[in-house]
Amino acid sequence: MEVTGHAQRTAWRERTLPPVEQVRPGLWSVPVPMGGPLRWVNAYVLELAGGGLGLVDTGWDADESWAALCAGLTSLGGDVTDVRGVLVTHLHLDHVGLAARVREASGAWVAMHPADADGIATFTDRTPEQLWAEEVAFLVGLGAPPEDARADAGTPEQRAGLLRVARPDRLLEDGDRADLPGWSLRAVHTPGHTAGHLCFADEATGLFFAGDHVLPRISPNISTHAGGAADPLRDYLGALAAVGGRQAGEVLPGHEWRFRGLAERTRELREHHERRLAELLAAVRANPGCTPWDLAAHLTWSRPWAQYERRMRIFAVTETDAHLRLLASRGLVVGDGGTVPAWTAAPVR
Template sequence: MEITGGLQREAWINKVMPPVECVAEGIWSVPVVFPNNPMRYTLAYLVVEDEDCLVVDPGFDSVQGRLDLTAGLRAAGVTVSDVTGILATHFHTDHLGMARWLRRWSGAWIALGKAEIRYISAFTNAWEETAADRARMRTWGVPEDRINEAALDVDGLMHLRRLADADLRVGDGDTVPISRGRLTVVETPGHTPGHICLRDESRKVFLSGDHVLPRITPNVSLEMRGDPDPLRSCLQSLDRIEGDEGFEVLPAHEYRFRGLSHRARELKSLALARSDEVLALLDAQQHPTVWTIATKLHWSRGFPSLSGLQLRLALSETAAHLQFLRTSGVGHDVEGLPVRHMNGAPLLG
């Protein structure tokens, strides 16, 4: 893998914000702060073509984030009012968060993938949803004194509910509707059910969102009403992009690089190795739960250090591996995983 974003990598290592950069003809990389999160910032991308200005993954909505994005637009020679389109690779707050504010001041359309169902915020009553999530945490074996931090709370759910809705849905092979029409949508479910990437054949760049990052393995979580087998979807998505060698990858986090096929194969290998680790623990435990498996897995920061959202993500990722093993015919039943209808169709229980 060849690192092409040298300044971005240096900033990542030194835990500072990277500079705004013109990374290809008409494409700018703009770091937008992601407060109180280990990822620190999201790399938004501006595509400026003729009368169009597209913002890809505008970032988390905060006062500083708005200043960051406004400064990036200014460096590209445009303003907030010049934005004509906003596209989020997926619905997470560090990608879609600022879309509502941008649309209010620019009138721009907002696009998401056709399959990007906002399942986490697809609830009728936030209090009932929180109670259901807490009940699921109990079936996963989470100790009672850790449920509050692992489960979704009402405030968090309502924050997700306030994320912007899409005016436009784009699917595999669609062209993003800007003047020169050089950005083609690639559906890459896994990190979320409707995650998309953008391929630009003429400029040989691939905007990868969170699907492929140069060093971090993106989280793949099993969530209520989400994809019932998200890891399988992720592996299939990685297979689909293995042929895109020669493209410079513009990820939403960390730094730019070349070697998309290599990195896709590496991520797939890491995921399968993790499933092997989960299977070994599953076979070794007499009464396994999502919690007992997760506590024994190797985590880069160590499981005891995980709290809040990071704890939830670790548990949901463990559940995704357990479900993948189960649907592959090599795992065991573990409470709280998706069940199957008589016709074989999976459904979250």
């Protein structure tokens, strides 16, 4: 795998924000800051034939992020009012968060996959209190003590921002061509990170806008959630295999840095998950009758398990649950059928 976003990787190492970069004639990468360990989102700006700009992802809905996006557009000679269309790779707030502000400022259309459009409709139709209660109930259903579930889920007020998320004006299915004149971007449905995650492949240049499906350094979080896909890791691994067979000149991810070597990176990610599945199966065998909440504590993480709490612990437990579901679909583990599943290894045949 070859790093092509050298300034981005340098900024990552130095814990700074990378510069706005021209990736190709008429194409720029604008870093939009966000909180948390990922630090920024790569918003991609495309110059359109006949005038105007297109965006692939927008960034987190915060004043600092909005200022950075607007300043980035100004630095390349444009303005947010020039935006004609926004392609959303997936419904997570660091990617879709500013789409509503962009649309309000410019009149641009917003497009995403129907599955993620349904996801947005689901949480914008609920109150913050309902969303909070659903997450608490889901965590308890994975084995969390109720008090831990309530603490990790935060507060209903922290979900108020979800109600501002833009519902799409247009829907894009797998293989659909995006309406960005001068570009030949086709949607590639890559479920797993979310049910409607989209990548965009440009047929003319070989560029592959990967969103969070393929990142150069980390494995995207693949988790279960209330009302979500039954086996999201199976979906993800299947989408990785399909994407790995594509010819891509350069990968433009939603985080971290640009790179070449899509086939190699997808192979690495598949191998990572197979190792993780093997580790989890060993943990189930050593600790039969455990819930997903309990089993997460027996796995290797980036820091000691005792330091995990709040959103980090939720991600870890729901990722463990996704891996358990794939092991179950492979016939390697068996749940007890209870309201809170307790898992044991399937008998060896």
